[in-house]
Amino acid sequence: MDRERFLQAVKANCKRVQGAKGIGTLGEKSVHAVLKAYFEPHGENTEIRIGDFVADIAGENGIIEIQTKQFHRLRKKLDCFLEYTHVMVVYPVIQKKIVSWVDPSTGEVSQRRASPLKGSIYDAAAELVKIKYALDNPRFSFAAVMLEAEDIRLLDGYGKDKKKRSTKFDRVPVDILGEYHFECPQDYMLLIPPELEGEFTSLDFARAAGISRRLSQAALNILTYTDCVARIGKNKNEYIYKVNEK
DSSP states (O other), rough: OHHHHHHHHHHHHOOOOOGGGGGBBOOSSSHHHHHHHHHOOOOOGEEETTEEEEEEEEETTTEEEEEEEEEGGGHHHHHHTTTTEEEEEEEEEEEEEEEEEEOOOTEEEEEEEEOOOOOOHHHHHHGGGGGGGGGOOTEEEEEEEEEEEEEEEEESSSSSTOOOOOEEEEEEEEEEEEEEEEEEEGGGGSSSOOOOOOOEOHHHHHHHOOHHHHHHHHHHHHHTTTTTTEEEEEEETEEEEEOOOO
């Protein structure tokens, strides 16, 4: 992690809310633009056509794709790129979030508050499971970048406060809080909470990790595919798991 380089990428690639002067960002959404500049400061190596697709970053060390959501849309591009070279998929996780409400006519910020929602590495699992077939490909790697960000929402919706069904304008990175890198199937052992011992269910996993049942099931899907854990039985509708010793 290089915090100084990240903050330089933020400064160069997005504008913060500027009171009555209005709001503005690049045409490319801010999180994507900042991460692309963070991982590749040289513009000539970005937006490179390879086959029928365009790579976010391509250089002598391979391809980097910044994917903020909807990993299922990445499959065809990923299949193409993996035929040529190494591919690292980067996913931003919003660990800390500030929400700002902005008057679209003046740019005035009427409210700014910290969100109680906290992102974690397990948020990546819900997207990563959509391309799990690539996790054991020696040409594939994955990086989750933990961010603090500001969600900018416009007061253009319904209701007295104009917040219902309002426009989500942008998400602006504020700081980088950490990075997780997964280079091979064994690296996904990192997702296993150290408190888990012996046999466990997805509910046990969820409680140990402090996440929802949905995210625990996604994480266990990945961990089973990468042979980090094994299904060893079933109790009624619950699968029983055990960590594989590496």
